[in-house]
Structures are given as structure tokens and as C-alpha cells.
Amino acid sequence: MLAVVVLTILCLKFEFYFEESPFAAFTIIGTLNSLITVFRTSQAYQRYWEARSQLGLLMAGLVDTASCATTLLDSGASQDGEWRASCKAELARLLRLYMREATQFLRTSSAETKVRSFYLGTPRQPARG
DSSP states (O other): OHHHHHHHHHHHHTTOOOSSOTTHHHHHHHHHHHHHHHHHHHHHHHHHHHHHHHHHHHHHHHHHHHHHHHHHHHTSSOOOHHHHHHHHHHHHHHHHHHHHHHHHHHHHHHHHHHIIIIISOOOOOOOOO
């Protein structure tokens, strides 16, 4: 975006116009600006769907884990139904906790990376002695 603004200012300052149309330079600049915007939007859309599909795979893995664990608990030699129910409830609680913590970790690490790389620069590591 900055390059488009600078190019426009330079065209105006040095009176760079095409003979046929004085607005041809602005047409070219507008076309470049739209192509850059569409390219960035497309990249953001691809990143979103890549992350969404990876999160879906994580959720599918958790469902598969719960299904396998439930099957193993049901096929055991123990006939204690109360123990099996408590184990299933605890497993469900732990899997939900894992998903929530993984999502929270991804959100905070993404925000920290953005702040560190774009606004504050790369932090220096302390010297080890």
C-alpha cells in the first residue's frame, strides 16, 4: 500500500503523464493496488482454512481417542459399572480440557508472535554464563 501511495506522489510531483490520457498512470496504480489487495485477501483466506482443517483434525483425533478408550473400558474384566462410568466421565473431562487448553495456547502464542515480530522487533535472548 505504501508503495502505491509513494508511486502516486512521484507521478504527481514529476508530472509523469501519458500523452493519450493524463489519468493512465492512476489507472495503472489502481490496478496494481487491486491486485495486491486481492492477493493478500486470498492468502488470508487460505491460512484461515488451513488452520480450520488442522483444528478439525485435532478434534477428530480426540473423538477417536474417546471412542477407543470407551471400547477398552467396556471390554474389561471388571463388572463394576460405577467405576466404568466414573472413568468415562473423567476421560471426557480431560479430553475437553485438552482441547480448550490447546486452543487457548494457539490463540495466545499467535498474539504473542504478532506483537513480538511486528511491533517490538525480535527480542534478544539473555546471555548465558
